[in-house]
Amino acid sequence: MSNTRKPIDRRAFLSLSANAAITAATFAAMPASFAQQAAQGQARVLRVGNQKGYLNLLKGRGTLEKRLAPLGVSVSWTEFSAGPVQLEALNVGSIDFGDVGEAPPIFAQAAGAPLAYVAATPARPKSEAVLVPAQSSIRTVADLKGKRVALNKGSNVHYFLVRLLRLHGLQYGDIEPAFLAPADARAAFERGSIDAWVIWDPFLAAAQKSLNARIVADASGVVGNRAYYFSSQRYVAKNPDVIRVVIEEIKAVDQWGKLNPDELASELARLWGLPKPVVDLAVSRQAFGTEPITRAIIGEQPQIADTFVELGLIPKHVDVLKAAPPDLA
Numbered sequence: 001m002s003n004t005r006k007p008i009d010r011r012a013f014l015s016l017s018a019n020a021a022i023t024a025a026t027f028a029a030m031p032a033s034f035a036q037q038a039a040q041g042q043a044r045v046l047r048v049g050n051q052k053g054y055l056n057l058l059k060g061r062g063t064l065e066k067r068l069a070p071l072g073v074s075v076s077w078t079e080f081s082a083g084p085v086q087l088e089a090l091n092v093g094s095i096d097f098g099d100v101g102e103a104p105p106i107f108a109q110a111a112g113a114p115l116a117y118v119a120a121t122p123a124r125p126k127s128e129a130v131l132v133p134a135q136s137s138i139r140t141v142a143d144l145k146g147k148r149v150a151l152n153k154g155s156n157v158h159y160f161l162v163r164l165l166r167l168h169g170l171q172y173g174d175i176e177p178a179f180l181a182p183a184d185a186r187a188a189f190e191r192g193s194i195d196a197w198v199i200w201d202p203f204l205a206a207a208q209k210s211l212n213a214r215i216v217a218d219a220s221g222v223v224g225n226r227a228y229y230f231s232s233q234r235y236v237a238k239n240p241d242v243i244r245v246v247i248e249e250i251k252a253v254d255q256w257g258k259l260n261p262d263e264l265a266s267e268l269a270r271l272w273g274l275p276k277p278v279v280d281l282a283v284s285r286q287a288f289g290t291e292p293i294t295r296a297i298i299g300e301q302p303q304i305a306d307t308f309v310e311l312g313l314i315p316k317h318v319d320v321l322k323a324a325p326p327d328l329a
Contacts, residue, residue: 044073049095084154101156110314115323122287123224128200131213141168147195153179157198201282251290258288
């Protein structure tokens, strides 16, 4: 059976959001696409692309595999350092499901990705912030003018920084952005080759605890920093039962985490390979809950899209509703 869907412009997507390091060889090593497997008469598979979050808990516990086994669905996992490259994997057909922040889906849709929003988290504004070294002369957002600021291009912190600067009378052009993935940004921060770093948890908490980094401003009153769970339109249409089970499992572990924050931090510390005090701090800023996509929630996305169009970071208007569920409430 041939796939007649118009190919994704991969170069366009990479030019919009390239930042985290994952090679073509890594993509090639991932499992075959669902369409290929269906054509070969193979059992269904769910390929999850996860960042450091609740999906790690599902992976570590194996509960998703147990729930999906009766449906004849196997699960594979690939971890990513940031949302943009995670959505690039969706674009090239290497994953079927993942978790991502507010901004990366905008870049993905601008590049023609067949994105489908399937669930969301509450806002988590304290989980991302602008960091500076403890002894830095930067004390306020206004002090960022003319400074070299590291951020992950196309991620939540990109939008956060733009909004933060505007709220304090600055423009995006007033700072010198350094587009670095989290690991590279941390190294630059330690070397002193950047003046500030805009980052999210648990990288944020790790820098505070191990580098004595100081927060200049978090996203409170600036942006919501909501996260989304996503799939592809094709996968959702063919596997609604699978998506339903995944969301149920995320809700269950989310509710458990809310009631057991200390145990949650211990389990995440083991899975992430981070000291527990770091994860304790990250968990303390977490907002718990898994929500269906509604008009009110998806209605937050166009402002992000319009901001990136204004800055010339994406070339055209994005119709966010094309990625929303058809039964949007």
